[in-house]
Amino acid sequence: MQPFCLPVLEFTMINEDELNAALSRPDLYCGLIVTSQRAVEALQRSHQQHTAVWHQWCSNPCFVVGKATSSAASAIGLQCVGESSGSAQSLLPHIVEHAVKHKDKSVLFLCGNLKKETIPVSLSDQNVPFTSITVYETRCCSGLQASLANYLQTIDVLDNKSNTPCSKLTLCPNVVVYFSSSGVQFTKDMWSSLNVDVNLFKWIAIGETTSSELQQTGFKVAAMADMPNPEGLRNALTSLNLS
Helix, strand or coil, rough: CCEEEEEEEEEEEECCCHHHHHCCCHEEEEEEEEEHHHHHHHHHHHHHHCCCHHHHHCCEEEEECCHHHHHHCCCCEEEEECCCCHHHHHHHHHHHHHHHCCCCCCCEEEEEECCCCHHHHHHHHHHCCEEEEEEEEEEECCCCCHHHHHHHHHHHCCCCCCCCCCCCCCCCCCCCECCCHHHHHHHHHHHHHCCCCCHHCCEEEHHHHHHHHHHHHCCEEEECCCCCCHHHHHHHHCCCCCC
């Protein structure tokens, strides 16, 4: 099976002044929540402006999802909790357990513009004070549909000349892996606009949120990687018994 990576998302850092204002007052917070590498990237860009107080942030827990996010946050000295959690839902008990002991302080939640409401709603329901700052914006890569059409032509899903759908694949098996729910949202209409028979593919989701988004879109999820890492993806692929 020949892998092919098609970039779907691009990111822009935003609200840097708001982030810097929060980072300058670690005394107001009992911890950080960063569930994506982009959120850590925002911290990486700003933390050097706060060297005098950064040790205070490093003495509090930084709640993360996945090894990649944990590794990036640890590289700037943060004490990560929840690395083995595969979703925001699984991370929540760690956050609540800590926050209820520090109700005089807030938890700082750094997120993107397309964040799910799992964490904010759950923290509100449990009366956990938190401050949310949107530190990055997610957009669809320019020219994505054309890039997708070009790739589908190379595997004979689309005819090279007419750009019309073919009835079968010459390169099998074909698996589509989605790494985020945002990727699903930005591409779901492209498959139908290209008249692609989605049943020609096996669909794999990284994590429960992405799996749910695919299913809501109407795609049958063949496998789900429980953890957002290479081992999780390998296990999901292995479960398909591809030849």
